[in-house]
Amino acid sequence: MDLKQILRSLYASAWVGWQVESNWTEPFVFIGLQIIRPLASTLLFPLLYIVGMNFTGTPVDSTYLTYVFVGTAFLTPYIFAAETGGTIVSQDRERYGVMKSIYITTSSLPTYFFGRFLAIAAISLVSTVFSFILSYLFIVHILGYSLLLTPTSIPNILAALIAIYVGSVAIFYLLPSINFLTNKLQWSLTYYFLGLLYLLGDILFPVESLSPWAAPLKYVLPINQALNSVRASFGLDIEANLTYAFLISSLWVTLSLAVFGGAVRRARAKGLLDKIGWW
Amino acid sequence: MTFAAETVNLGRIFKNRGSVVKALEDVSLQIGRGQIFGLLGPNGAGKTTLVKILTTLLMPTSGKAYVYGYDVVNEAAKIRPLINLVSGADTPGYGLITVRENLWFYSMLYGLDRATAKQRIKTVIEQVGLKEVENELLRNLSTGYRQRMNLARGLVNEPAVLFLDEPTIGLDAVSARNIRRLIKEWVKGDSGRTVILTSHYMAEVEEMCAKVAVLNKGRIVAIGSPAELRSLVAEKTVAVIEAWFPSEAEPILDKIGNAYRTRDPATNVYRIRVVVDDWDETAEIVNIITSRGGKVLSLTKALPSFEDVYVKLVGGEEIVTDVET
Amino acid sequence: MLQTLKHNLKAVYARTYVRVISTFREPEWILTESLIPLLVVFAAATLYRVSGSEQLAGFAVVGGAMMAFWDNVLWLMASQFYWEKESGNLDLYIIAPISKMSILLGMSVGSIINTSVRAVLIVLIATYVLNIRVNVADPLAVLLVFVMTMSALYGLGMLMSSLYMLYGRGAYNLNDILSEPVYLLSGLYFPTIGRFSPFPWVVQFLASLIPLTFGIDGLRRTIILGQTVSEILPHIGVLSILSLVLIPLAWRTLIFMENLGRREGRLSLRWI
Numbered sequence: 001m002d003l004k005q006i007l008r009s010l011y012a013s014a015w016v017g018w019q020v021e022s023n024w025t026e027p028f029v030f031i032g033l034q035i036i037r038p039l040a041s042t043l044l045f046p047l048l049y050i051v052g053m054n055f056t057g058t059p060v061d062s063t064y065l066t067y068v069f070v071g072t073a074f075l076t077p078y079i080f081a082a083e084t085g086g087t088i089v090s091q092d093r094e095r096y097g098v099m100k101s102i103y104i105t106t107s108s109l110p111t112y113f114f115g116r117f118l119a120i121a122a123i124s125l126v127s128t129v130f131s132f133i134l135s136y137l138f139i140v141h142i143l144g145y146s147l148l149l150t151p152t153s154i155p156n157i158l159a160a161l162i163a164i165y166v167g168s169v170a171i172f173y174l175l176p177s178i179n180f181l182t183n184k185l186q187w188s189l190t191y192y193f194l195g196l197l198y199l200l201g202d203i204l205f206p207v208e209s210l211s212p213w214a215a216p217l218k219y220v221l222p223i224n225q226a227l228n229s230v231r232a233s234f235g236l237d238i239e240a241n242l243t244y245a246f247l248i249s250s251l252w253v254t255l256s257l258a259v260f261g262g263a264v265r266r267a268r269a270k271g272l273l274d275k276i277g278w279w
Numbered sequence: 280m281t282f283a284a285e286t287v288n289l290g291r292i293f294k295n296r297g298s299v300v301k302a303l304e305d306v307s308l309q310i311g312r313g314q315i316f317g318l319l320g321p322n323g324a325g326k327t328t329l330v331k332i333l334t335t336l337l338m339p340t341s342g343k344a345y346v347y348g349y350d351v352v353n354e355a356a357k358i359r360p361l362i363n364l365v366s367g368a369d370t371p372g373y374g375l376i377t378v379r380e381n382l383w384f385y386s387m388l389y390g391l392d393r394a395t396a397k398q399r400i401k402t403v404i405e406q407v408g409l410k411e412v413e414n415e416l417l418r419n420l421s422t423g424y425r426q427r428m429n430l431a432r433g434l435v436n437e438p439a440v441l442f443l444d445e446p447t448i449g450l451d452a453v454s455a456r457n458i459r460r461l462i463k464e465w466v467k468g469d470s471g472r473t474v475i476l477t478s479h480y481m482a483e484v485e486e487m488c489a490k491v492a493v494l495n496k497g498r499i500v501a502i503g504s505p506a507e508l509r510s511l512v513a514e515k516t517v518a519v520i521e522a523w524f525p526s527e528a529e530p531i532l533d534k535i536g537n538a539y540r541t542r543d544p545a546t547n548v549y550r551i552r553v554v555v556d557d558w559d560e561t562a563e564i565v566n567i568i569t570s571r572g573g574k575v576l577s578l579t580k581a582l583p584s585f586e587d588v589y590v591k592l593v594g595g596e597e598i599v600t601d602v603e604t
Numbered sequence: 605m606l607q608t609l610k611h612n613l614k615a616v617y618a619r620t621y622v623r624v625i626s627t628f629r630e631p632e633w634i635l636t637e638s639l640i641p642l643l644v645v646f647a648a649a650t651l652y653r654v655s656g657s658e659q660l661a662g663f664a665v666v667g668g669a670m671m672a673f674w675d676n677v678l679w680l681m682a683s684q685f686y687w688e689k690e691s692g693n694l695d696l697y698i699i700a701p702i703s704k705m706s707i708l709l710g711m712s713v714g715s716i717i718n719t720s721v722r723a724v725l726i727v728l729i730a731t732y733v734l735n736i737r738v739n740v741a742d743p744l745a746v747l748l749v750f751v752m753t754m755s756a757l758y759g760l761g762m763l764m765s766s767l768y769m770l771y772g773r774g775a776y777n778l779n780d781i782l783s784e785p786v787y788l789l790s791g792l793y794f795p796t797i798g799r800f801s802p803f804p805w806v807v808q809f810l811a812s813l814i815p816l817t818f819g820i821d822g823l824r825r826t827i828i829l830g831q832t833v834s835e836i837l838p839h840i841g842v843l844s845i846l847s848l849v850l851i852p853l854a855w856r857t858l859i860f861m862e863n864l865g866r867r868e869g870r871l872s873l874r875w876i
Contacts, residue, residue, distance in 0.1 A: 052657035195643025369692025387618035390611030
């Protein structure tokens with residue numbers, strides 16, 4: 001397959017992805033709803049922190065509030081990737097029954113999945129930006145708390161955001177890899193993954209707060225360094241390494257592609273590529 | 280005596296984004312009790328729409344429909360204890376409970392008391408041949424068994440009228456034959472029971488039904504016993520033509536009226552059955568085929584079959600593949 | 605009349621049985637499904653601890669348990685008729701000589717039983733791991749709030765189920781979108797009504813229309829803060845009003861949607 005054919009296949013997959021995600025309602029309703037949901041998840045934990053402080057009568061620490069706020073706001077690309085990545089196999093294999101027909105084309109499943117990822121990435125980018133701005137306005141102008149966001153370098157922020165997206169590609173291949181081999185987790189896998197991320201991903205607190213033993217995870221998971229790079233680029237005094245963020249995210253993508261290929265091969269061997277119903 | 284089902288100038292239209300589809304138009308039918316009544320027609324003829332109206336799932340947009348004399352619009356609650364529906368395209372039930380438990384569940388929806396439910400479930404399990412899997416989880420059952428379980432569910436309330444919507448669709452020949460046998464036995468056992476069966480398998484309808492209504496494009500185009508319908512073509516002759524076409528010439532086939540055709544995709548050879556009034560008409564058909572580079576491989580005379588009745592009434596618009604018997 | 609009631613009660617019992625027995629046929633589901641709320645509870649509790657307000661970790665535990673109920677309402681109540689439609693069961697419910705409300709009621713009772721097992725598991729594990737101090741001064745108050753919360757919450761579930769009956773993919777997506785805003789507004793992890801709420805009163809009012817909001821607040825007060833019946837009377841009042849409104853509304857909506865579906869021919873349409 002030459003590059004032109006791959007690009008055509010990628011474009012078609014992204015287009016289908018966009019249609020599957022959006023064509024169940026009017027475009028404006030769709031966009032509105034795609035902002036409300038991440039807005040809620042962005043606000044949830046910063047508000048929890050504020051309420052906790054108010055309840056105990058302790059002043060709100062703006063630095064920590066900003067830490068939590070940036071963590072939850074920039075988790076949005078991962079949430080979108082995990083939600084679609086965690087259900088795409090069951091949808092395509094069982095609901096629409098298209099997995100087998102895509103598999104036997106001259107394109108490839110990794111290309112198709114990447115196309116679907118691009119559609120999700122585009123939607124999540126809009127959601128991330130709008131929920132970030134709206135949450136900021138709510139916390140600062142309605143609740144009256146300060147968020148210490150002083151962007152030191154816009155290119156760095158963008159680069160860190162790209163690193164987050166690179167990391168989320170890995171998730172988009174890893175979760176389907178599991179679902180190819182079992183359909184028992186199709187409803188819960190996304191949430192297990194996100195639950196773990198909240199605990200270990202430097203989203204709400206540095207992972208070492210759980211236990212000093214957990215500290216190395218900062219350099220193992222794809223999200224920690226990328227998120228901390230966003231925080232650093234917004235002026236927070238935090239240790240972060242953007243180059244490492246790219247490196248570890250790319251490693252995860254490579255690993256995830258290998259796992260994905262293995263899972264597809266195994267699914268084919270076990271006759272699971274087109275298996276529907278209860279099993 | 281009231282009819283098992285009756286429709287008077289029944290119509291149903293569907294509107295969707297400005298377009299209007301007439302699914303049923305001016306359908307008047309009287310279906311007596313104690314028989315298997317067939318609704319035959321191609322896809323989109325309106326068979327399932329008619330069944331949905333009679334089973335209270337859908338309201339008509341014009342005309343009237345009655346089951347056991349009760350109006351389907353205003354007296355749906357009186358109809359429901361008398362009927363049941365088995366749709367071959369569906370596999371209802373819950374995967375994590377057993378066949379027996381599923382049947383018990385549905386018997387409760389019909390308010391059967393414990394003893395009656397137990398007895399009824401035992402009977403239908405035996406009737407339908409589910410004994411060996413009665414304690415299996417539904418999710419572990421093969422398609423054939425699931426269809427049987429679906430039929431057993433349809434019998435569990437001993438309906439006065441059982442609606443069967445394409446009950447053998449997707450089944451292998453042996454399973455389909457078993458289902459047909461079961462249905463015939465069920466009706467024979469009690470003369471009051473009525474089955475209203477939809478199908479596009481002509482052989483199935485001919486084998487099972489005492490009376491058949493043929494629907495096409497939402498209208499009834501003929502009604503009668505299979506023998507009566509067959510008499511529509513008794514005086515006719517059937518030509519069976521095997522012909523090969525270059526693919527660009529295939530549209531020419533539409534010029535051949537009253538034809539029922541199947542195609543072997545591997546060789547692009549068509550087998551065309553044509554009902555003709557006079558054998559001389561076949562020369563015209565051969566001309567049509569050869570005019571665009573087609574080749575006639577064979578031409579034989581055949582006795583009219585029920586299939587040809589269907590072709591004559593429906594116009595051979597749909598290519599129907601061979602029927603399992 | 606009595607015969608009809610008896611008949612419908614049989615349907616309620618049968619639908620409850622199916623839901624409960626299906627879950628217990630694969631008991632590992634209960635355990636694995638309990639893990640998800642637990643992970644988020646641990647994250648919220650750690651945030652409380654890191655920020656120096658660990659005494660509120662109990663709030664997150666109660667929220668985590670109730671999250672199981674909300675997820676259940678969304679995915680196994682609201683969208684249940686959609687699943688039933690996919691398998692062909694909905695047609696059979698419609699043509700069965702019963703009130704469709706019996707099916708919803710059976711689903712609700714079954715769901716409450718199943719999810720209560722999960723909720724208890726979540727509370728026990730989280731309380732143990734996080735070393736939460738439980739302070740129940742009045743068990744009757746806990747029971748009362750719980751029962752009223754379930755009645756109002758599953759009333760909402762029945763209403764949503766009726767509303768979603770005719771919709772396929774739209775309902776599924778709407779569910780997906782609704783889940784997190786409700787996590788936020790109903791106060792799963794922190795109080796969203798009353799003195800410590802971060803929200804303006806208009807938002808608090810809207811949040812209190814979600815049965816979960818007063819339910820969680822009432823449970824926190826009775827389980828963590830040791831309040832008694834007399835202190836949570838407003839909660840019981842609000843939850844009673846919500847139940848009295850939502851359940852009859854669900855009933856009316858169900859009849860309306862069933863008739864609408866029969867008129868428009870949308871009862872049997874799949875995944876649109």
